[in-house]
Amino acid sequence: MEDTRIPDDLANFDCRNNRLAEMALHTDGFAAAVASARERYGADRIGVFLGTSTSGILSAELAFRARDPQTGALPSTFSFATTHSTGSLADFVRLRLGLTGPAFVVSSACATTSKVFANAARMIAAGLCDAAVVGGADSLCLTTLYGFHSLELVSPTPCRPFDADRGGVSLGEAAGFALLERAAARPAPGTIHLLGAGESNDAHHMSTPHPEGLGARLAMERALTSAGLRPADIDYVNLHGTATTYGDAAEDQAITGLLGTRTPVSSTKGYTGHTLGAAGIVEAIVSVLALRTGLIPGSPQTLTLDPVLRSRYLQANEQGRLDRVMTNSFGFGGSNSSLIFGWAA
Amino acid sequence: MRAYVEGIGLLGPGLPGWEQSRAILTGEAAYLAAPAVLTASPLLPPAERRRSVPTVKLAMAVGAEALAQTGRDAATVATVFTSSSGDPDTLHQILDSLASEERDISPTRFHNSVHNAPAGYWSIATRCREPSTSLSAHDESFQTGLLEAAAEVSSDGWTVALIAYDLPYPEPLSKVRPIAGAFGTALVLTPQPTGRCLASLDIELSRGDEPVSRMVDIGLEALRTGNPTARSLPLLAALARVGAGGAPEAIVLDLPPGGRVAIRVGGPC
Numbered sequence: 001m002e003d004t005r006i007p008d009d010l011a012n013f014d015c016r017n018n019r020l021a022e023m024a025l026h027t028d029g030f031a032a033a034v035a036s037a038r039e040r041y042g043a044d045r046i047g048v049f050l051g052t053s054t055s056g057i058l059s060a061e062l063a064f065r066a067r068d069p070q071t072g073a074l075p076s077t078f079s080f081a082t083t084h085s086t087g088s089l090a091d092f093v094r095l096r097l098g099l100t101g102p103a104f105v106v107s108s109a110c111a112t113t114s115k116v117f118a119n120a121a122r123m124i125a126a127g128l129c130d131a132a133v134v135g136g137a138d139s140l141c142l143t144t145l146y147g148f149h150s151l152e153l154v155s156p157t158p159c160r161p162f163d164a165d166r167g168g169v170s171l172g173e174a175a176g177f178a179l180l181e182r183a184a185a186r187p188a189p190g191t192i193h194l195l196g197a198g199e200s201n202d203a204h205h206m207s208t209p210h211p212e213g214l215g216a217r218l219a220m221e222r223a224l225t226s227a228g229l230r231p232a233d234i235d236y237v238n239l240h241g242t243a244t245t246y247g248d249a250a251e252d253q254a255i256t257g258l259l260g261t262r263t264p265v266s267s268t269k270g271y272t273g274h275t276l277g278a279a280g281i282v283e284a285i286v287s288v289l290a291l292r293t294g295l296i297p298g299s300p301q302t303l304t305l306d307p308v309l310r311s312r313y314l315q316a317n318e319q320g321r322l323d324r325v326m327t328n329s330f331g332f333g334g335s336n337s338s339l340i341f342g343w344a345a
Numbered sequence: 346m347r348a349y350v351e352g353i354g355l356l357g358p359g360l361p362g363w364e365q366s367r368a369i370l371t372g373e374a375a376y377l378a379a380p381a382v383l384t385a386s387p388l389l390p391p392a393e394r395r396r397s398v399p400t401v402k403l404a405m406a407v408g409a410e411a412l413a414q415t416g417r418d419a420a421t422v423a424t425v426f427t428s429s430s431g432d433p434d435t436l437h438q439i440l441d442s443l444a445s446e447e448r449d450i451s452p453t454r455f456h457n458s459v460h461n462a463p464a465g466y467w468s469i470a471t472r473c474r475e476p477s478t479s480l481s482a483h484d485e486s487f488q489t490g491l492l493e494a495a496a497e498v499s500s501d502g503w504t505v506a507l508i509a510y511d512l513p514y515p516e517p518l519s520k521v522r523p524i525a526g527a528f529g530t531a532l533v534l535t536p537q538p539t540g541r542c543l544a545s546l547d548i549e550l551s552r553g554d555e556p557v558s559r560m561v562d563i564g565l566e567a568l569r570t571g572n573p574t575a576r577s578l579p580l581l582a583a584l585a586r587v588g589a590g591g592a593p594e595a596i597v598l599d600l601p602p603g604g605r606v607a608i609r610v611g612g613p614c
Binding site for chain 1: 346393396420429430431436439440441443444448449450451452455456457458459460461462464465466468469471472473474475476477478479480481482483485486489490492493495496497499500501516517518520521522550552600602603604
């Protein structure tokens with residue numbers, strides 16, 4: 001990331017979070033795909049709905065260490081609006097991609113880059129845009145590192161979701177993007193659709209999930225309802241599964257209560273760590289890749305499944321045709337989001 | 346996009362509530378700036394009440410005021426929270442602590458720092474498990490929150506409480522990001538008119554260059570430009586005038602680059 005350069009005309013956006021976004025925009029031909037969509041729809045008809053939990057707060061952390069010892073003033077090089085400000089990510093990406101449609105950041109902790117799919121679908125349905133760039137970026141900062149340590153939620157080893165000896169999260173950082181377009185009347189072969197999205201709140205506690213996974217289950221139920229699907233229609237669930245004692249147990253209850261114990265499920269955080277506000281887009285992309293390739297991901301660090309948990313949890317990768325995949329993301333404040341992706345009918 | 350207004354909340358400098366502020370917004374009473382008084386919501390359980398930070402107090406106060414007018418159980422109403430920032434006091438304390446030798450962040454301070462903290466406290470206080478989103482778009486946070494809430498009402502058919510709030514930072518952040526006073530507002534929007542309907546809104550995104558609506562009073566205009574959430578003031582003033590029997594009005598809010606949110610405010614349905 002240290003070698004990534006933000007273009008000169010956007011230099012005031014230079015910070016770890018926007019660099020991470022810059023790297024992802026220029027991976028897998030994403031910026032070129034958006035440029036092509038811009039030709040089709042017009043720059044003002046493409047929205048930008050992105051998630052981040054901490055945006056460029058690292059820039060403010062560094063600026064606070066460089067305060068003037070006499071006056072307490074922040075260094076003149078610190079640019080609040082383009083780095084620290086929560087909305088800075090959407091501003092940067094919109095300018096970088098040459099888009100002028102509606103834009104905002106959703107910041108609902110670790111559910112945020114899942115929730116933006118629902119925002120985008122609504123904005124397209126309401127006619128405010130024809131397509132949308134969704135996803136986001138969440139970069140490491142001291143606030144996150146010290147905050148998670150204070151909650152005693154950080155694992156001393158690579159995280160082990162659903163393991164009997166799981167000991168918390170492995171903190172990570174990531175950026176990812178997807179281009180959502182209004183569904184065509186006759187979709188091209190191989191098109192993947194966002195079939196449904198469900199959101200809920202726990203109404204329970206700021207940093208501990210509802211013990212029976214009530215909010216998680218509501219989000220999954222709402223995703224099924226919005227997709228017009230039944231529980232049996234889901235072929236695989238990519239779990240939130242951060243490897244905390246309570247979080248995995250609550251999600252297991254929600255899964256088995258709604259889907260039973262036959263649907264294969266796994267958390268891919270044993271591969272990626274918990275990328276916090278970016279986990280939603282990372283796992284949405286994993287879910288779409290699972291549909292496209294038939295690779296159903298396992299859980300590399302999970303050695304001994306917790307016997308108390310009843311979901312059909314995959315430890316090893318499997319191969320098979322998937323038609324519909326669900327992916328869960330949950331966050332502080334009791335924020336829950338569930339998405340369903342599938343082949344265009 | 347059409348939405349019907351069923352409840353309005355307001356708390357800002359010299360604007361101590363929607364009912365008490367209507368005459369000021371219509372110009373019948375003089376505007377006198379005085380700091381808004383923030384108190385922890387009585388709806389919260391004691392532990393959460395103790396842990397309430399200013400953004401939570403402000404958001405819950407305006408949300409509760411707007412919901413009370415609707416007669417609805419808040420547990421049944423979806424929410425859109427919008428602000429340019431997480432809790433300014435909490436962020437300052439964390440940044441100050443991380444710059445010191447101790448680098449200590451308490452668990453409560455950490456969870457209060459997330460942008461969706463007001464949404465979490467609201468959900469705990471009201472037992473609301475309906476969909477909730479927490480947005481941020483710098484100086485356009487209110488305008489984009491209004492678009493999101495209107496899209497939820499018109500696309501999903503939900504009844505939605507839009508809750509917007511912005512507060513000043515302590516020094517030194519206040520020097521690089523000045524925000525005038527604590528200002529919050531809430532609108533409960535419904536997809537169909539009800540017996541408690543106060544006004545109708547037709548909300549569109551415009552690419553035109555219509556002039557942006559401003560406040561006539563110098564103090565209110567300074568507040569409008571000084572606090573991101575106070576960009577809502579022209580809409581609130583139109584709601585006050587239309588609510589007092591005035592003719593329908595057209596309001597234009599800025600949405601840079603090159604955009605406007607055009608709102609037609611119609612009378613009670």
